[in-house]
Amino acid sequence: MIIVMQSHATDEQLTGVLERVSSLGFRPHLSKGIERTVVGVVGDERPVDAELFEVLSGVERVVRILHPFKLASRDFQPEDRVITFANGARLGGGGLLVMAGPCAVESEEQLHASAVAVAESGVKVLRGGAFKPRTSPYSFQGLGEEGLMMLRRVADDLEMAVVTEVVTPPDVPLVAQHADMLQVGARNMTNFSLLQAVGDEGRPVLLKRGAGSTLDELLQAAEYVLSRGNEDVAVCERGIRTFETATRYTLDINAVPVLKELTSLPVVVDPSHATGRAKLVAPIARAGVAAGADGLIVEVHANPEQALSDGPQALDPQSFADLMVDVGRVSDAIGAAAR
Numbered sequence: 001m002i003i004v005m006q007s008h009a010t011d012e013q014l015t016g017v018l019e020r021v022s023s024l025g026f027r028p029h030l031s032k033g034i035e036r037t038v039v040g041v042v043g044d045e046r047p048v049d050a051e052l053f054e055v056l057s058g059v060e061r062v063v064r065i066l067h068p069f070k071l072a073s074r075d076f077q078p079e080d081r082v083i084t085f086a087n088g089a090r091l092g093g094g095g096l097l098v099m100a101g102p103c104a105v106e107s108e109e110q111l112h113a114s115a116v117a118v119a120e121s122g123v124k125v126l127r128g129g130a131f132k133p134r135t136s137p138y139s140f141q142g143l144g145e146e147g148l149m150m151l152r153r154v155a156d157d158l159e160m161a162v163v164t165e166v167v168t169p170p171d172v173p174l175v176a177q178h179a180d181m182l183q184v185g186a187r188n189m190t191n192f193s194l195l196q197a198v199g200d201e202g203r204p205v206l207l208k209r210g211a212g213s214t215l216d217e218l219l220q221a222a223e224y225v226l227s228r229g230n231e232d233v234a235v236c237e238r239g240i241r242t243f244e245t246a247t248r249y250t251l252d253i254n255a256v257p258v259l260k261e262l263t264s265l266p267v268v269v270d271p272s273h274a275t276g277r278a279k280l281v282a283p284i285a286r287a288g289v290a291a292g293a294d295g296l297i298v299e300v301h302a303n304p305e306q307a308l309s310d311g312p313q314a315l316d317p318q319s320f321a322d323l324m325v326d327v328g329r330v331s332d333a334i335g336a337a338a339r
């Protein structure tokens with residue numbers, strides 16, 4: 001449940017409410033918005049009488065959150081959350097942030113060439129996998145720590161932030177040392193110990209939807225991260241498994257406005273994994289932006305035919321430059337309408 005404070009409530013009254021929440025064995029979660037201050041009552045699902053809080057001085061009302069996710073819900077935090085990177089890039093709260101780069105870091109030269117290409121198109125957040133969760137154990141598994149160091153060097157050179165995947169809880173501190181945003185991949189969306197580990201780390205998290213997971217499950221996974229005190233979580237629609245075999249996955253376009261309604265976390269669309277085919281990436285990226293996505297994450301390779309992973313879906317630099325112009329136009333055209 002959430003406790004909505006009166007607009008003129010004093011600091012003393014707020015402290016009284018926070019203390020009462022703690023004394024009942026719950027963790028208070030304070031959210032000071034522009035319009036109002038709310039206190040989330042976080043803890044197990046024990047029934048607790050709303051009246052216990054309604055009678056406290058400075059309290060306007062108490063609202064029960066019916067969703068299984070609480071901190072992630074828009075009821076709890078009505079205003080859009082914004083993730084701000086050290087280089088000034090912003091995800092959420094209006095505008096469009098495009099993150100791009102190769103599927104995997106293969107070598108410093110390969111990474112550098114792809115990074116320069118996307119930076120020239122205006123990208124401020126570089127993607128690239130150093131730890132790759134591959135379907136086959138015989139596929140390229142990534143360069144690990146060496147890849148992380150390459151990402152950091154190349155990104156620093158170009159004043160970019162880094163988003164990269166972390167696959168296991170023990171790797172979280174290492175990846176966080178080199179990356180600005182930790183990606184939890186689709187295959188790990190329900191790896192609860194990994195979610196807790198990235199929640200404890202404090203770096204922004206890009207949480208991808210599992211190919212067979214519902215939006216409710218995605219938001220409960222986000223709740224794992226938020227409930228550890230990490231507020232910077234973005235959720236990503238990257239295609240789900242359907243009966244359709246024409247594309248690698250099927251982008252659930254409905255997910256974008258549904259997520260925007262249910263949560264104030266930034267919503268990202270991944271048109272690359274959703275389609276698996278370079279030709280389809282631009283139209284699906286445009287659709288994601290038109291539906292209201294706050295961000296895109298796109299795979300780009302300086303030389304897609306040579307890519308060690310996900311080559312068929314990688315855009316070459318020119319196609320990506322064209323995509324950037326088009327998604328910029330769509331974003332401007334819809335303005336605030338879809339957000």
Ligand code: PEP
Nearest residue numbers: 129185186187208238273
């Ligand atoms: C990726 O971003 O490279 C990736 C493996 O994505 P997903 O987890 O969505 O398959």
Ligand code: MN
Nearest residue numbers: 103299309310
């Ligand atoms: Mn990939």
